Amino acid sequence: MSNGTNGQTATDDAADSRNASQRYLSTRGDDYDLSFEEVVLKGLATDGGLYIPEAVPEATNWQSWKDLSFPDLALEVLSLYIAPSEIPRDDLKGIIDRSYSTFRAPETTPLRHLHDNLYLLELFHGPTFAFKDVALQFLGNLFEYFLVRKNVGKTGTDRHHLTVVGATSGDTGSAAIYGLRGKKDVSVFILHPKGRVSPVQEAQMTTVLDANVHNLAVKGTFDDCQDIVKALFADPDINSTFNLGAVNSINWARILAQIVYYFYSYFSLVKSSGLTLGDKVRYVVPSGNFGDILAGYFAHRMGLPIGKLVIATNENDILDRFWKTGRYEKKPAKGEEAKGGLAVDGVEAHEEGVKETLSPAMDILVSSNFERLLWFLAYEFAAVAGMDDEWNRKQAGQEVSSWMKELKSSGGFGPVYQDVHASAKRDFESERVSDAQTVDTIKSCFRKVDYVLDPHSAIGVTAALRSMDRAQEPHISLSTAHPAKFAGAVELALKDEAGFSFEEKVLPPEFLGLEAKEKRVTDVVNDWKAVREIVKRQVEEELKGLA
Numbered sequence: 155m156s157n158g159t160n161g162q163t164a165t166d167d168a169a170d171s172r173n174a175s176q177r178y179l180s181t182r183g184d185d186y187d188l189s190f191e192e193v194v195l196k197g198l199a200t201d202g203g204l205y206i207p208e209a210v211p212e213a214t215n216w217q218s219w220k221d222l223s224f225p226d227l228a229l230e231v232l233s234l235y236i237a238p239s240e241i242p243r244d245d246l247k248g249i250i251d252r253s254y255s256t257f258r259a260p261e262t263t264p265l266r267h268l269h270d271n272l273y274l275l276e277l278f279h280g281p282t283f284a285f286k287d288v289a290l291q292f293l294g295n296l297f298e299y300f301l302v303r304k305n306v307g308k309t310g311t312d313r314h315h316l317t318v319v320g321a322t323s324g325d326t327g328s329a330a331i332y333g334l335r336g337k338k339d340v341s342v343f344i345l346h347p348k349g350r351v352s353p354v355q356e357a358q359m360t361t362v363l364d365a366n367v368h369n370l371a372v373k374g375t376f377d378d379c380q381d382i383v384k385a386l387f388a389d390p391d392i393n394s395t396f397n398l399g400a401v402n403s404i405n406w407a408r409i410l411a412q413i414v415y416y417f418y419s420y421f422s423l424v425k426s427s428g429l430t431l432g433d434k435v436r437y438v439v440p441s442g443n444f445g446d447i448l449a450g451y452f453a454h455r456m457g458l459p460i461g462k463l464v465i466a467t468n469e470n471d472i473l474d475r476f477w478k479t480g481r482y483e484k485k486p487a488k489g490e491e492a493k494g495g496l497a498v499d500g501v502e503a504h505e506e507g508v509k510e511t512l513s514p515a516m517d518i519l520v521s522s523n524f525e526r527l528l529w530f531l532a533y534e535f536a537a538v539a540g541m542d543d544e545w546n547r548k549q550a551g552q553e554v555s556s557w558m559k560e561l562k563s564s565g566g567f568g569p570v571y572q573d574v575h576a577s578a579k580r581d582f583e584s585e586r587v588s589d590a591q592t593v594d595t596i597k598s599c600f601r602k603v604d605y606v607l608d609p610h611s612a613i614g615v616t617a618a619l620r621s622m623d624r625a626q627e628p629h630i631s632l633s634t635a636h637p638a639k640f641a642g643a644v645e646l647a648l649k650d651e652a653g654f655s656f657e658e659k660v661l662p663p664e665f666l667g668l669e670a671k672e673k674r675v676t677d678v679v680n681d682w683k684a685v686r687e688i689v690k691r692q693v694e695e696e697l698k699g700l701a
């Protein structure tokens with residue numbers, strides 16, 4: 155077993171039932187040797203860590219995937235992480251085909267040339283118009299597949315019932331709801347920060363009236379919602395009795411499904427430009443919880459020639475500060491602004507908590523998936539000692555646990571060892587983008603190429619333009635949401651531009667009349683025990699109907 159690339163391919167699977175890239179362990183070390191099904195259904199590890207594969211598979215034949223359709227490419231990538239003994243290849247193909255048949259674009263995730271060396275990867279052609287659909291359409295069908303299999307021949311309360319709890323700053327919630335609405339044996343509870351998601355996002359979630367869908371509006375921030383979800387997972391009472399399931403990117407399946415579009419967009423670029431297979435490309439990713447860019451890190455480790463992964467944050471910049479200082483802290487240390495070159499855009503320093511910005515889906519104080527990257531960095535650091543893999547993994551788990559304990563007790567940790575920071579800088583760069591710069595980019599992109607960016611994608615494009623001053627490689631910037639989801643920011647930027655009309659240029663027919671539809675939502679206080687009682691009561695009610 156190794157956590158370096160292991161050279162195994164899907165075709166080796168039949169011969170090897172103990173393929174390390176298809177077995178999973180927790181970033182905190184106490185949970186290991188789990189199957190894909192176990193980690194998908196559990197979501198969060200019992201020790202509070204996140205699941206990762208024991209090894210990153212090397213896609214030795216990745217060039218041969220160049221002409222595959224999106225679903226066929228997904229099948230190749232996902233097969234490296236899912237043993238056929240768990241999901242036979244034909245079944246996996248069926249799940250994937252169903253998941254991407256709901257997308258409006260024939261290429262699923264089309265690539266668009268903006269100008270010069272800059273390309274935009276449009277990830278918003280799924281049912282809820284945001285990149286989350288790519289993973290959550292798949293995860294919804296995956297949950298259904300596992301539940302149907304578990305429930306063969308079972309009736310009434312003997313049936314395995316999954317209680318999904320998720321936190322959202324707007325996009326995950328609607329994508330999860332659309333992926334799971336009406337599905338048998340699943341109840342879905344989505345927590346969003348009341349008044350801090352856009353009106354369209356709120357309407358997308360709360361106008362779904364299926365009996366298994368429950369929206370909870372929390373008086374607090376997205377981080378409060380995320381903390382409540384993690385507290386529910388940590389509570390043995392509700393977790394084991396109600397079989398909690400995760401739809402946030404703490405669930406490994408979310409990251410896995412997102413790896414596919416890095417490969418797909420690379421091939422799209424090769425086919426549409428003079429790029430040769432093997433040439434390097436930079437990817438720029440608007441980041442909050444660090445799930446989307448982490449998928450790019452996996453693609454890179456699998457062999458995709460990525461020059462750098464460029465993290466683009468808004469003014470909630472914990473990630474950017476880590477890359478600049480080596481410290482991961484909710485609040486910057488006193489005087490850090492000057493040393494770390496923060497507030498370069500004149501935006502005043504940090505408030506106590508999360509800052510409300512024009513890109514609300516990225517208004518996040520702590521990025522949950524960063525823990526996964528930390529594990530790989532700690533593993534690499536441990537490996538220098540020349541001991542065996544088991545020792546390296548143990549060291550990595552211990553290191554991550556102690557960083558996470560410090561984060562919880564004192565709001566941050568670091569600086570990390572110089573070598574750990576250097577490894578992070580080898581693969582990633584980071585940029586922080588203010589609201590003012592976001593608005594400027596939406597304007598300039600409209601003027602230059604008549605294209606309307608949503609504020610999150612504009613953060614990516616701003617970071618990409620800065621990166622293009624440093625590097626000649628082609629840049630693919632991820633467009634994570636459709637602009638119609640964020641009418642306020644788009645109108646703010648473009649209302650005075652000649653030729654701009656929100657209705658004509660932006661609004662898709664699917665959104666017409668959405669906000670006026672009937673809604674169902676429950677207000678809740680920011681208290682995980684209160685949420686636990688609501689979840690219990692509701693699920694008991696739903697299960698009574700089955701008895």
Ligand SMILES: Cc1ncc(COP(=O)(O)O)c(C=O)c1O
Binds near residue numbers: 325
């Ligand atoms: C539109 C949009 N862009 C970017 C992000 C950030 O992605 P991640 O949390 O995977 O870093 C999110 C939310 O997660 C989002 O909804």
Ligand SMILES: N[C@@H](CCOP(=O)(O)O)C(=O)O
Binds near residue numbers: 401404442
């Ligand atoms: N931006 C997200 C926040 C949740 O992130 P996730 O990727 O961990 O689900 C959202 O839109 O809800």
